[in-house]
Amino acid sequence: MSSKQVNFYNRVKMLRVERGLSRQQLAELINVHPQTIGYIERQQFNPTIELALNLSKALGVGLDAMFSAEPFELVDEAALRPSAKTNK
Amino acid sequence: MSSKQVNFYNRVKMLRVERGLSRQQLAELINVHPQTIGYIERQQFNPTIELALNLSKALGVGLDAMFSAEPFELVDEAALRPSAKTNK
């Protein structure tokens, strides 16, 4: 893959790592090649909705919490409180 | 296009029509070919996240309100009340 770079953002790596999964493991959960996860995490390509829906299910978060046209903010302390809402 | 059929669901047509847009118009808003909108609406293919994010912006709804692994329920009266929440 000739190393492009995509113009939107995702939180796949953060979510995967938080759940203690390796790329290999996540890839198996959704039946894709482990490299495919790598490319997505490095924003080197533009996955399909179907793949995104599978990631969404495997990681237990909605699409909007995982993909965004705007950069995600860092998770701050407030967001980690039990009552916290999603995204932004 | 050899007429596949995709295994997830979307509400693009409903949202487009509700906003009074033709495919042509929606296509222009997000710089894709009008046929591309048609294929998506007929679930004949699997758009990329980038395209989905563009649709999301153009139609003013989140990704999860537009794409789902499960069929969307018909919009019922309750959902149309001012206080109503999204999806499901």
Add this chain to the structure above:
DNA sequence: ATAAAATGTAGTATATATGCTATATTATGT
């Protein structure tokens, strides 16, 4: 009933998502 607009169908062409293999680099644990 007719015209115009919107949508569907079909075929071809190109770019790219995804799979896969192999090797290099980096991180982790002992």
Add this chain to the structure above:
DNA sequence: ACATAATATAGCATATATACTACATTTTAT
């Protein structure tokens, strides 16, 4: 420091997303 696992890089192969053109069918308005 060494071994092992995890991740990155690079290349090639295949399937499919998307563009585009042309024509058929359906819908909408007059």
